[in-house]
Amino acid sequence: MVEGKSEREVARYFGVHRQTVKKMCQYAIPPGYRRRSAPASPKLAAFIGIIDAILEADKTVHPKQRHTAARILERLRDEHGFTGGYTIVRNYVYKTKVRQKEMFMPLAHLPGHAQVDFGEADGYIGGKLMRFHYFCLDLPHSDGCFVKAYPTEDTESFLDGHVAAFAFLGGVPQSILYDNTKLAVVKILGGGKRKRTKAFSELQSHYLFEDKFGRPGCGNDKGNVEGMIGFSRRYFMVPLPVADNFDALNAKLLDGCIKRQQAKLRGQTETIAERMKRDTAALMALPAVAFDACHKISTRVSSLSLVRYRTNDYSVPIQYGHREVLVKGYVDHVDICLGTDIIARHKRSYGREEFIYNPLHYLALLEQKPRAFDQAAPLQDWVLPEVFDHLRRLLEARMERRGRKEYIQVLRLLENFTQMQVEHAIKQAIGLGVVGFDAIKHLILCAIERRPAKLNLALYPYLPSANVETTEPRAYLSLLQISRVGQQPVMGESL
Known part of the structure; x- marks a missing residue:
């Protein structure tokens, strides 16, 4: 191009083919090797329809159970008498899968x-x-x-x-x-x-x-x-x-x-x-009240005072036995409702076939059946302060069978008062020597109302103190003398 020589002369001078010189004149840099798309092998041409049918059927099966090129080759040989090699089958399967790959449209996303x-x-x-x-x-x-x-x-x-x-x-x-x-x-x-x-x-x-x-x-x-x-x-x-x-x-x-x-x-x-x-x-405004994010099911309370939710059983108070209730399952807790009232609330359990009890739900039944106290499943894992066990021993020692029922009545105070209030009242009652349900309840109410308890007379100094002495036989003689004097007739009175 510079010296004005022909392509044939340049090819002879450099020892290359004339077509190579022509390409060098056409391109500033080597264009690289460009392979022409070869037509399907004559050996494979008669089997292309079978391969396409296999690949189309593969779209409906599990991805891990689709045909590989090697498996297609085996089926072509065994079922259709194919005599070609693996390479031409593999190349055709690859090109077909490339053509079938999905293309995607770039998207613009609006706010909100x-x-x-x-x-x-x-x-x-x-x-x-x-x-x-x-x-x-x-x-x-x-x-x-x-x-x-x-x-x-x-x-x-x-x-x-x-x-x-x-x-x-x-x-x-x-x-x-x-x-x-x-x-x-x-x-x-x-x-x-x-x-x-x-x-x-x-x-x-x-x-x-x-x-x-x-x-x-x-x-x-x-x-x-x-x-x-x-x-x-x-x-x-x-x-x-x-x-x-x-x-x-x-x-x-x-x-x-x-x-x-x-x-x-x-x-x-x-x-x-x-x-x-x-x-x-661009967001819409939030409603005034948040959504109640719970799963709701209607069910019936069993004879054991239990309600099943997601394979687990939750207790309710025994007075709601055999009644239709609504269970509302939240992420962290479960509510059991009767009408608009929540009759029981439990921490959500993510185990399986578990029993979630609230011991307070069964105390009213235990008061009727005190002999079941030690075997009651809802009470097995109930951990109370040591003073509660001390109270039970005192009550049963003094009142025998009646003591157990009295103790259950004390536990029922936990239905309305906190454990700390009941524990403090029990300690007071034991200290005053007035061990019993009535005394403990009285002490709790007095603490809430901030008034002195009537169980200790030292708090009432204006009351007369009683001095009780040991009885002696001579005291009866003085009483007899007074009795005889009282029986003497008075003057002017008929005998």
């Missing part, structure tokens, strides 16, 4: 919309290694997040997570995108419609947000929250979190969410906190 999902991780809670679940709400516009951990992924945690997240954000998102979790969806209907669970319908009715659902099995439809679940696990839960209880763990997770708001993500000119201002401005 959210995505929700659950993740799971391991940690040491209360000194015990356990796998817990965590609720995650993500705001795609700003990448703001809220994370809260729970012992299980159930209706209670699903509802409580929403209530806590809305309180943290100070408002309600206009719409929330979910997967097809059974906590929200009973059945997938045609045309993209869903039949919602009763609990989720109540939540949506209370907060009035729009619900959206991704396609079944397509986690990429809510890719933002999926990414946030992974981020939370890697940054908030590595190394394994250690906490005394779930309240302490959630305090750490909330602190992590707040600190993350100062980050400036790739491709953004603003921090998460600055972008969250647009999100929060």
Whole structure:
């Protein structure tokens, strides 16, 4: 090109092919090797339809049970008489799978919309290694997040997570995108419609947000929250979190969410906190009253005064036996209601087939059946101060069988008074030597009303003191003499 020589001369001079010289003249830098797409092998051409059918059928089976290229080759040889090699089968399968891979559209997210999902991780809670679940709400516009951990992924945690997240954000998102979790969806209907669970319908009715659902099995439809679940696990839960209880763990997770708001993500000119201002401005206002985040079931109290909730049995007072009640299960406690009244409240148990008793619920029955006292299951793990056992020994020593019933009556004082009040009154009664139910109840009432007890005469100095002496025989003689004098006739009186 510089010296005006022909391509043939240059090729002869450098000892290269004329086509190479032509390419060097066309390109400033070597274009590299470019392979032409070769047509399917003649040996494979007759079997392409069979391979395509196998790959299409694989879409409906478990991913780990789909055909590999080697397995397809075996089937072609055994079932269809294929005589070709592995390489041409592998190359065709690879190209076909590449063509079938889904492509995605970049999305722009408006402020005020959210995505929700659950993740799971391991940690040491209360000194015990356990796998817990965590609720995650993500705001795609700003990448703001809220994370809260729970012992299980159930209706209670699903509802409580929403209530806590809305309180943290100070408002309600206009719409929330979910997967097809059974906590929200009973059945997938045609045309993209869903039949919602009763609990989720109540939540949506209370907060009035729009619900959206991704396609079944397509986690990429809510890719933002999926990414946030992974981020939370890697940054908030590595190394394994250690906490005394779930309240302490959630305090750490909330602190992590707040600190993350100062980050400036790739491709953004603003921090998460600055972008969250647009999100929060687009949120709907919170209702005046927070949603009652609980799972409700109707059931009947058994003859043992127990109510079953999620495989565990909880006690109620015996006067409600055999009656229809409403059980409201929360994340941390269980309420048992009759009408609008809460008749029993217990700490939530996450074990299985456990019995959760309140001993006070059975004292009225024990008063009727005192002989069952020592074998009563609700009282086996009831730990009371030593003074209660001392009182029982004194009562049974003085009153025998009646003493046990008297002791149960004293325990029933715990239905209306605190343990500290009853314990203090028992100590007073033993000190004054007035061991009994009436005396102990009197001492409690006097302490509450701030008045002196009438069991100690030293507190009443204006009362005459009584001096009781030992009786002697001569005292009876003086009484006899007085009696005889009183029987003598008076003058003027007929005999």
